[in-house]
Amino acid sequence: MSRILDLAKRGLPFEGELLIDSHCHIGPTHSTFIPFNNMQAIVSDMERISIRLACISALTISMMGDPFLQNDRVAE
Amino acid sequence: MMFFDCNVRLGRANHPDNSRIHTVVQLISHMDEHGIEKALVYHKHALISPEEGNKLLLDEIKGHVRLTGCGVMVPLNEADYKDPEHYLEIQVRNGIRAVRFFPGINAFSLKPYSMSKTLQQIETFRLPVFIDCINPDNPMLPYSSWGYSPDYDGIHELASAFPGIPFIVLLPGMISQRFQYAVLKACPNVMLECSSFGYRNIDFFCSIFGAERLIFGSCTPQLDTGAFLSCLQYAGISSAEKELIAGGTLERLLQGVRIP
Numbered sequence: 178m179s180r181i182l183d184l185a186k187r188g189l190p191f192e193g194e195l196l197i198d199s200h201c202h203i204g205p206t207h208s209t210f211i212p213f214n215n216m217q218a219i220v221s222d223m224e225r226i227s228i229r230l231a232c233i234s235a236l237t238i239s240m241m242g243d244p245f246l247q248n249d250r251v252a253e
Numbered sequence: 254m255m256f257f258d259c260n261v262r263l264g265r266a267n268h269p270d271n272s273r274i275h276t277v278v279q280l281i282s283h284m285d286e287h288g289i290e291k292a293l294v295y296h297k298h299a300l301i302s303p304e305e306g307n308k309l310l311l312d313e314i315k316g317h318v319r320l321t322g323c324g325v326m327v328p329l330n331e332a333d334y335k336d337p338e339h340y341l342e343i344q345v346r347n348g349i350r351a352v353r354f355f356p357g358i359n360a361f362s363l364k365p366y367s368m369s370k371t372l373q374q375i376e377t378f379r380l381p382v383f384i385d386c387i388n389p390d391n392p393m394l395p396y397s398s399w400g401y402s403p404d405y406d407g408i409h410e411l412a413s414a415f416p417g418i419p420f421i422v423l424l425p426g427m428i429s430q431r432f433q434y435a436v437l438k439a440c441p442n443v444m445l446e447c448s449s450f451g452y453r454n455i456d457f458f459c460s461i462f463g464a465e466r467l468i469f470g471s472c473t474p475q476l477d478t479g480a481f482l483s484c485l486q487y488a489g490i491s492s493a494e495k496e497l498i499a500g501g502t503l504e505r506l507l508q509g510v511r512i513p
Contacts, residue, residue, distance in 0.1 A: 188486030209428040212457035
């Protein structure tokens, strides 16, 4: 069994492995609420699971809302 | 942690990709590989014929103590059932321990005018009721439940009318949280399968309503078992809460079934 599979099966952090989350969002959306939807919560989750980097964008840019405003929020 | 998967299918589907696990031997091997101890299973053929499919299920799982039978039903009537008055009693005697409805696929209403007589019988045996509103017209289901919402209005009406029956909503929807919150708040007997959830919904619903309102299910073999296992393994909740969701609550519900 690979080390990553072994860790995943036991719900343990991936310490020593390089994990990059290529699809991550932040911010509100029109059709639902998203609990713990803030940078502190996301970073805390990344640290807990050992994800080194996340590529993040606002959730609703592609669907509705002002993309300039939302990109500014992400940049902040 | 003991995992008891509430959402597993036996039987061949009409596409080979969707039928890679369809026998008891394949299923047990898959469960072993994923560290799943027990499963509540229904039979694919029961979606076409509940009477035939539920019998096939009971025949196939006979002697396999890790598998518990979940009967697929449509509302009791004289056309679908030879003996609607006694059908459920016979099923429970033969080993069925929960009931699953597919109102979308089997085309019937969840409203009380359609369901009351059936639920009165179900209540007698204290069977947990699993509601799967998957819609055959939506080709994304069950692979993505983005934009999909079960019939929460119908579920709310039924759960309010039958407060003694535990209702478990399968595939509750990735962006249906407002419906989910409202129905959990209004009906203490409604629970959600914690598959297809959005970001940290397990943590959120646990903190508001308690872990006993969530039940682990994987939609095996259509969806990836490991994905939903990981959602629970990595949730930001206590070990005791994870154990309830993983199998503790389902086991308690099944122990409460009254066998005639």
